Amino acid sequence: MAVTTTPSYCRFCHSCCPILVDVDGGVPVKVRGDRDNELFGGYTCVKGRQLPEQHTHPDRLLHSQKRQPNGTYAPIPVEQAMDEIAAKIGQVLADHGPLAVANYGGTYGQVHPATAPMQIALMNAIDSPRRFTAMTIDQPGKAIAKGLLGIWLAPPQGFDDADVGLIIGANPLVAVSGGLPNVNPRQWLKKAQQRGYRLMVIDPRVTETARKADIHLQPRPGTDIPLVAAILRVIIDESLYDHDFVASDVGGLDDLRRAVEPFTPEAVAALADVDADEIVTIARTFAAGPRGVATAGTGPNMSAAAGTLLEYLLLCLNTICGRWLTAGEKVWNPGTLVEPFPAMAMAFPPVTAYGFGQPLRVRGLADSLAGPSTAAVADEILLDGPERIRVLMSCGGNPVAAWPDQRKVVEALDSLEMLVQIDPWMSATARRADYVIAPKLSLEMPAMTSLFDMLPAYAPGFGWNKPHAQYTPAVVEPPEGSDVIAEWEFFFGLARRLGLELSLRPIDMNGPTGTAYPIDMSVTPDEEELFELLTAKARVPLETVKRHPHGAVFESDIHVAEKDAGWEHRLDVGNAQMLTDLADVAREMTADASTWAGADYPFRVISRRMFTRYNSGGHTLDALTEADPQNPAYMHPDDLAAIGVVDGDAVEVSSPRATVRAVAGVDPGLRRGLVSMTHAWGDADDLDDEPAGQAGASTARLSSVGDAYDRYSGQPVMSNIPVSVRPARN
Numbered sequence: 001m002a003v004t005t006t007p008s009y010c011r012f013c014h015s016c017c018p019i020l021v022d023v024d025g026g027v028p029v030k031v032r033g034d035r036d037n038e039l040f041g042g043y044t045c046v047k048g049r050q051l052p053e054q055h056t057h058p059d060r061l062l063h064s065q066k067r068q069p070n071g072t073y074a075p076i077p078v079e080q081a082m083d084e085i086a087a088k089i090g091q092v093l094a095d096h097g098p099l100a101v102a103n104y105g106g107t108y109g110q111v112h113p114a115t116a117p118m119q120i121a122l123m124n125a126i127d128s129p130r131r132f133t134a135m136t137i138d139q140p141g142k143a144i145a146k147g148l149l150g151i152w153l154a155p156p157q158g159f160d161d162a163d164v165g166l167i168i169g170a171n172p173l174v175a176v177s178g179g180l181p182n183v184n185p186r187q188w189l190k191k192a193q194q195r196g197y198r199l200m201v202i203d204p205r206v207t208e209t210a211r212k213a214d215i216h217l218q219p220r221p222g223t224d225i226p227l228v229a230a231i232l233r234v235i236i237d238e239s240l241y242d243h244d245f246v247a248s249d250v251g252g253l254d255d256l257r258r259a260v261e262p263f264t265p266e267a268v269a270a271l272a273d274v275d276a277d278e279i280v281t282i283a284r285t286f287a288a289g290p291r292g293v294a295t296a297g298t299g300p301n302m303s304a305a306a307g308t309l310l311e312y313l314l315l316c317l318n319t320i321c322g323r324w325l326t327a328g329e330k331v332w333n334p335g336t337l338v339e340p341f342p343a344m345a346m347a348f349p350p351v352t353a354y355g356f357g358q359p360l361r362v363r364g365l366a367d368s369l370a371g372p373s374t375a376a377v378a379d380e381i382l383l384d385g386p387e388r389i390r391v392l393m394s395c396g397g398n399p400v401a402a403w404p405d406q407r408k409v410v411e412a413l414d415s416l417e418m419l420v421q422i423d424p425w426m427s428a429t430a431r432r433a434d435y436v437i438a439p440k441l442s443l444e445m446p447a448m449t450s451l452f453d454m455l456p457a458y459a460p461g462f463g464w465n466k467p468h469a470q471y472t473p474a475v476v477e478p479p480e481g482s483d484v485i486a487e488w489e490f491f492f493g494l495a496r497r498l499g500l501e502l503s504l505r506p507i508d509m510n511g512p513t514g515t516a517y518p519i520d521m522s523v524t525p526d527e528e529e530l531f532e533l534l535t536a537k538a539r540v541p542l543e544t545v546k547r548h549p550h551g552a553v554f555e556s557d558i559h560v561a562e563k564d565a566g567w568e569h570r571l572d573v574g575n576a577q578m579l580t581d582l583a584d585v586a587r588e589m590t591a592d593a594s595t596w597a598g599a600d601y602p603f604r605v606i607s608r609r610m611f612t613r614y615n616s617g618g619h620t621l622d623a624l625t626e627a628d629p630q631n632p633a634y635m636h637p638d639d640l641a642a643i644g645v646v647d648g649d650a651v652e653v654s655s656p657r658a659t660v661r662a663v664a665g666v667d668p669g670l671r672r673g674l675v676s677m678t679h680a681w682g683d684a685d686d687l688d689d690e691p692a693g694q695a696g697a698s699t700a701r702l703s704s705v706g707d708a709y710d711r712y713s714g715q716p717v718m719s720n721i722p723v724s725v726r727p728a729r730n
């Protein structure tokens with residue numbers, strides 16, 4: 001049969017690279033980059049090129065599964081699964097009320113643009129605030145800090161006219177995430193550096209990105225808050241900040257200056273074990289700009305139990321250096337399939353950013369601008385009482401592999417009345433679920449890039465460098481004889497069975513405040529009509545986007561408007577709570593390295609990402625597992641020698657919480673005293689009996705949710721965990 005080729009876009013990660021899919025006899029056989037898309041220029045990565053294998057893999061679930069009394073799984077028609085799940089939810093709601101029913105949206109909850117909106121509509125209809133996402137175990141400080149600073153009603157400066165970039169603990173050349181545009185970042189960086197762009201990276205490891213940087217600072221992990229405070233101190237002291245912007249739109253500079261006083265470059269250099277002059281150089285280079293933003297990634301957000309303070313100080317840095325678009329400037333990416341960014345040169349005043357809504361029963365937490373704490377879900381399941389979570393619906397995430405404190409998570413999931421996992425494989429979480437719902441995969445569903453329009457508003461240094469948009473039809477039908485369902489259709493099906501009325505909101509920048517429109521519950525909605533509803537406020541109509549099957553850049557002539565007359569509000573760089581927290585950091589600052597490396601746990605495990613995996617995604621695909629069969633514990637060669645281990649040896653990595661096994665890897669570019677491992681590998685069922693390193697363990701087992709955590713988001717320390725490392729015993 002003839003091979004046909006259809007343009008689409010990749011949904012293995014959030015970058016949405018335009019692709020061409022070869023289909024033979026209804027089966028996807030090959031994916032390659034689409035050179036007809038100018039912005040991406042044919043870029044794809046090794047993960048995206050495995051989409052055909054992902055769709056046709058023998059391990060893929062083609063039927064939903066129900067756990068049997070003996071612990072095995074048997075196929076169940078999805079309609080029957082929905083009947084049973086809805087009946088159970090109905091009963092739990094009647095007996096215990098809405099707090100007993102929780103949902104979790106993970107990484108792949110974003111693959112289809114209607115999934116998250118439908119999931120939220122269902123939670124709205126049952127009136128449950130128990131809506132958890134991966135955001136609170138990622139970089140939740142970003143959303144919360146924005147609320148504390150106040151929101152500049154125009155985007156931060158963009159990528160293409162940046163003179164400098166400061167990336168703290170992110171590795172966009174591998175992660176294709178924050179710091180560089182999510183568009184062929186290697187090529188973008190090369191061109192930018194040719195025109196004079198200067199990249200600065202702060203990372204304890206010589207990462208792929210650090211290797212390309214003009215300046216690389218290699219500090220101890222967990223010292224980013226003092227480092228940013230020192231950078232701020234230099235900039236304020238040397239009067240290098242943007243005086244005009246600060247005079248017109250910023251408040252609290254004097255308080256900020258007083259708060260950063262203890263963070264002299266010398267004191268911080270001793271703490272972080274770097275050169276004080278380099279801190280000063282970074283401060284001066286960043287301030288000189290004149291354009292370009294500072295961005296933090298997951299590393300520093302997970303390394304110090306204070307992601308909110310870190311992100312707040314970074315916003316302060318971008319703010320006093322005037323790195324927001326001002327009146328008259330062109331909005332580089334106003335969004336396409338969403339309502340455009342407001343684009344006014346004025347500050348919306350700070351809002352309540354945490355501690356509101358339904359209180360959680362642990363650690364004094366409640367809701368926040370990043371949502372309620374996912375790290376608290378296990379406690380909320382295990383703690384008895386009328387507010388206990390009894391049902392969890394998890395979509396596109398993998399709690400067992402990715403949530404911190406794996407042992408507690410496993411205990412909690414096993415004590416639920418019902419765990420529903422939507423997953424194309426029997427993942428670590430699926431293997432503990434009562435029902436595993438088999439979803440359609442990306443190439444079997446239409447999609448549009450609407451959700452990714454939000455990235456420039458998420459934080460400075462995120463998103464595409466241009467207003468790109470793409471719509472794709474379904475490229476193939478699901479495999480013959482399969483019984484798979486789109487995630488949104490599953491949530492709709494539950495709602496219908498529960499007799500609920502759902503309302504959907506067009507995707508806009510106003511989040512939960514926008515108007516929601518009721519949908520007809522008598523029939524399953526037409527997918528295209530859902531898309532129309534979701535894009536009702538779009539700057540570029542969906543129809544227009546559809547006329548560009550290879551995706552396109554939809555430039556706008558939106559320029560930032562002047563501030564409203566008489567508008568008095570300012571961005572607040574002197575938030576009292578944040579500066580009190582900073583004073584605590586100053587008090588704890590000690591330059592004594594011997595207290596840094598404890599005797600029992602002399603090393604620290606830090607996080608990293610692997611090019612051939614997407615969190616726990618990709619572990620079944622041959623090309624990816626062949627390229628990276630293990631999750632190595634990378635260490636400096638001198639550290640390996642000191643513990644009597646060579647490359648490839650099996651080791652045990654123990655934190656106060658647990659032990660994982662791994663294979664030693666050599667990384668001469670890593671700071672001494674560190675173990676660099678990626679997350680979300682392996683399973684929970686104890687690998688301790690398996691030959692060391694065979695499956696590759698999850699670092700989630702090493703962390704603990706209750707010891708050190710961000711007070712506002714609840715995010716525990718997930719990187720920079722004290723450990724010991726020794727040769728494995730078998």
Ligand SMILES: Nc1nc2c(c(=O)[nH]1)N[C@H]1C(S)=C(S)[C@@H](COP(=O)(O)OP(=O)(O)OC[C@H]3O[C@@H](n4cnc5c(=O)[nH]c(N)nc54)[C@H](O)[C@@H]3O)O[C@H]1N2
Nearest residue numbers: 169170171175177221222297298299303608609613614615
């Ligand atoms: N290939 C691939 N791409 C991915 C993912 C994946 O799993 N694989 N995951 C996706 C997801 S969910 C996300 S959120 C993004 C994340 O994207 P990034 O935030 O860029 O993630 P990482 O590549 O892990 O980079 C974190 C860096 O922080 C450094 N680090 C660790 N501790 C510290 C510290 O205390 N201070 C400093 N300054 N640095 C530190 C690490 O050495 C590492 O280089 O990536 C996305 N992209």
Ligand SMILES: Nc1nc2c(c(=O)[nH]1)N[C@H]1C(S)=C(S)[C@@H](COP(=O)(O)OP(=O)(O)OC[C@H]3O[C@@H](n4cnc5c(=O)[nH]c(N)nc54)[C@H](O)[C@@H]3O)O[C@H]1N2
Nearest residue numbers: 106107108134138396397398402422427439607615616679
């Ligand atoms: N120690 C440590 N822990 C971490 C991190 C770290 O750096 N270090 N990173 C954190 C971060 S940034 C994040 S975002 C979280 C991620 O946390 P999660 O989102 O909970 O974890 P993932 O592994 O991304 O889960 C993806 C799941 O979706 C399934 N899946 C794949 N394709 C599809 C699909 O098309 N449809 C559906 N429905 N499911 C699909 C996969 O099989 C997998 O089970 O982990 C966090 N945990």
Ligand code: SF4
Nearest residue numbers: 010013016017045048
């Ligand atoms: S970076 Fe790779 S996985 Fe992500 S969208 Fe592009 S091709 Fe797909």
Ligand SMILES: [Mo]
Nearest residue numbers: 134137138139
């Ligand atoms: Mo993430």
